Amino acid sequence: MQDPVASPKVTTVDHPLVQHKLTLMRDRDTALPEFRRLLREISLLLAYEVTRHLELKTVSVETPVARADLPLLARPEPCFITILRAGNGLLDGMLDLIPAASVGHLGLYRDPATLEAVEYYYKVPGDMGERLAIVVDPMLATGHTAVAALDRLKKDGAKDISFVCLVAAPEGIEALTEAHPDIPIYTAAVDERLNEKGYIVPGLGDAGDRIFGTK
Numbered sequence: 001m002q003d004p005v006a007s008p009k010v011t012t013v014d015h016p017l018v019q020h021k022l023t024l025m026r027d028r029d030t031a032l033p034e035f036r037r038l039l040r041e042i043s044l045l046l047a048y049e050v051t052r053h054l055e056l057k058t059v060s061v062e063t064p065v066a067r068a069d070l071p072l073l074a075r076p077e078p079c080f081i082t083i084l085r086a087g088n089g090l091l092d093g094m095l096d097l098i099p100a101a102s103v104g105h106l107g108l109y110r111d112p113a114t115l116e117a118v119e120y121y122y123k124v125p126g127d128m129g130e131r132l133a134i135v136v137d138p139m140l141a142t143g144h145t146a147v148a149a150l151d152r153l154k155k156d157g158a159k160d161i162s163f164v165c166l167v168a169a170p171e172g173i174e175a176l177t178e179a180h181p182d183i184p185i186y187t188a189a190v191d192e193r194l195n196e197k198g199y200i201v202p203g204l205g206d207a208g209d210r211i212f213g214t215k
């Protein structure tokens with residue numbers, strides 16, 4: 001069987017600045033303002049990577065000097081789909097890079113009885129079939145939420161979807177690639193494993209609490 005972590009669909013963004021910023025974010029002593037600043041910066045760099053393959057068309061532009069045929073995005077701007085609540089932390093940096101991007105929101109919780117993901121909020125643009133949908137959630141842990149989010153978007157007509165996180169567990173990558181082998185995953189790191197409480201090891205702790213200061 002192919003190692004899912006080594007799959008060509010998994011891109012570990014190994015840019016030195018991404019790796020440096022992630023290490024600072026992992027440090028338990030990194031305070032909230034610094035954590036937020038690093039998250040904003042690293043999100044921008046991840047957005048740069050995930051949009052690397054966007055199609056271009058040629059348009060004719062009159063510069064102050066001459067008319068020229070020049071590249072412009074061929075399709076509507078991408079749509080970031082944030083998985084509530086921690087996904088929201090990735091939006092500021094990504095929107096710094098693509099201010100015209102749309103933002104969709106998806107809220108899911110785990111039913112304690114069935115352990116199934118249950119949707120409590122969903123709002124995305126009507127033209128998902130036309131756009132690159134970039135699903136964002138900082139931690140890919142078990143992968144259950146990510147799989148449910150991708151199921152939902154595909155049901156809604158999204159055809160071109162990528163998943164972006166900061167830190168992934170091998171378990172999450174395996175679950176996601178098994179359920180959605182067509183979806184590229186972009187992550188700054190693939191960590192060792194999940195612990196018995198479902199935290200990624202070494203990870204960075206509870207991403208939502210660290211982003212929103214709710215610990």
Ligand code: URA
Pocket residue numbers: 086139141198199200201203204205206207208
């Ligand atoms: N969610 C988090 O916020 N952190 C983890 O380590 C795993 C899931």
